[in-house]
Amino acid sequence: MSGYVEAGYSVVAVILAVYSLRVALRSRALRSEPPSAQSRDLEAQPAPPHEARS
Amino acid sequence: MALGVAAGACLAATAGLGLWLTPPDVFQGDLVRLIYIHPPVAWVAYLAFGVTTLASLAYLWPRTRSLHWDHLAGASAEIGVVFSLLTLATGSIWGRPTWGVWWTWDARLTTTAILAVLYLGYLALRRVPSDPGTGARRSAVAGLLAFADVPISYLSVYWWNTLHQTGTVLNPQGQTHIHGSMAWTLLLGFCAFTLLYAWLLVHRYRVEAAGAAAGDRSLELALAERRAEAPGPPAAPAEAVTS
Numbered sequence: 001m002s003g004y005v006e007a008g009y010s011v012v013a014v015i016l017a018v019y020s021l022r023v024a025l026r027s028r029a030l031r032s033e034p035p036s037a038q039s040r041d042l043e044a045q046p047a048p049p050h051e052a053r054s
Numbered sequence: 055m056a057l058g059v060a061a062g063a064c065l066a067a068t069a070g071l072g073l074w075l076t077p078p079d080v081f082q083g084d085l086v087r088l089i090y091i092h093p094p095v096a097w098v099a100y101l102a103f104g105v106t107t108l109a110s111l112a113y114l115w116p117r118t119r120s121l122h123w124d125h126l127a128g129a130s131a132e133i134g135v136v137f138s139l140l141t142l143a144t145g146s147i148w149g150r151p152t153w154g155v156w157w158t159w160d161a162r163l164t165t166t167a168i169l170a171v172l173y174l175g176y177l178a179l180r181r182v183p184s185d186p187g188t189g190a191r192r193s194a195v196a197g198l199l200a201f202a203d204v205p206i207s208y209l210s211v212y213w214w215n216t217l218h219q220t221g222t223v224l225n226p227q228g229q230t231h232i233h234g235s236m237a238w239t240l241l242l243g244f245c246a247f248t249l250l251y252a253w254l255l256v257h258r259y260r261v262e263a264a265g266a267a268a269g270d271r272s273l274e275l276a277l278a279e280r281r282a283e284a285p286g287p288p289a290a291p292a293e294a295v296t297s
Contacts, residue, residue, distance in 0.1 A: 005087045008147045009069060012140055013090050019136050020254060024058075027257035030264045 057253040064246030068094075071239040079236075086236070088148045093222065096141040096166075096242040098251045100204055102134030103173065104219035105255070107201040110194035124190035125266060127197055128180050129258035131173050133251060136171040145218075155219055165207035172200040186266065 072090035079086035112118045145163065146156045157163065176196050180189065211220045222231045223240070232240060245263035 002084045002151060004147050004151050005073070005084055008088045008091060008144045009073065011143050011147065013069075015136070015140055015143075016250065020250070023254055023257045023261065026261045030260055043107065 057249060057256065061249035061253050062248060063068050064242060064249055068239065068246045069245045071242065076235050076239050084150065085151055086146065088144060088238075089222065089232075090149060090243045091240050091247075092144040094247040095144060095242070098247045099134050099137035099141055099169070100208065101248065101251060102130045102137060102255075103169070103201055103204055105130040106173075106176075106197045110197035110233075113190055113194045114198075119189055121186055121266065122263070124186075124193060124263040126255075127193065128177075129255055129262040131176055131180075131197065133254050133258060135170060135173045135177060137247075138166065138173065138190075139164060142170065156215060160217045161210035161248060162216050163205065165210050169200075169203045169207055172203055176200050179276070193274065207269040208242055222275065225252055 068090055072087050076087065076090075078084050087230070106127045109123045109130065113123035113127065142163070145166070149158070150156050175194065179196050180193050182189065182192075184192070186260075210216065211218050225231075230237065
């Protein structure tokens with residue numbers, strides 16, 4: 001088989017695998033800790049000592 | 055999850071059929087195996103830019119205006135850019151042994167390169183800081199303008215004399231120039247890459263929407279910090295007198 005064919009399939013496979021992995025990892029990270037949960041966590045944190053005293 | 059598995063299975067089947075089970079072509083020999091990836095990748099680029107255009111229209115239409123459309127347009131455009139660059143790469147790899155050159159200023163190649171550059175510009179425009187409404191409106195208009203190159207690119211092989219061949223499956227004559235296992239494998243390739251596009255769009259949309267929300271929050275935080283750093287309002291006259 002021509003080396004060009006393998007080159008074409010390899011380029012597509014590598015680029016799409018890297019891009020898909022990047023998108024999937026970022027999407028999974030968002031799903032595991034949604035932004036709303038992050039902001040809720042921040043709100044739920046106890047006030048710093050000096051504020052608590054005041 | 056099911057979409058991703060289906061896309062992966064179809065892509066693997068396309069590669070297996072395309073590389074080993076389909077016959078070589080009478081004229082091109084094994085090089086014809088590139089047909090199972092090159093046109094489907096180009097189709098997904100067109101599809102992605104089409105979705106960006108429809109989402110941009112939906113955003114600009116007052117009755118359907120929502121930032122969800124803007125997020126969808128941005129997500130689809132990025133996928134479209136990846137696939138249009140892959141179209142250029144696979145086309146170049148195919149062109150070298152058949153035409154003798156990696157690149158030529160052929161109408162189809164040139165308009166496809168312009169398409170990729172236009173949508174790279176679109177993605178750059180989306181990163182220009184602005185309030186969400188203004189940015190989305192600006193991006194929607196740019197998305198509509200950029201799509202004008204899609205029909206030009208597709209029809210360029212009929213409008214001008216080009217090295218690039220005319221449509222193998224879809225052409226004005228309505229004659230399919232591919233048959234048997236080669237046609238079925240090409241069809242499977244179109245389905246596989248379309249499924250991959252759908253899977254990518256679902257996840258990329260989620261990232262785009264979350265990124266916009268995070269951007270809004272960081273903007274609000276930055277504004278709050280600026281307000282806190284700014285000197286307080288001037289004292290009232292009565293207070294000034296008493297002090």
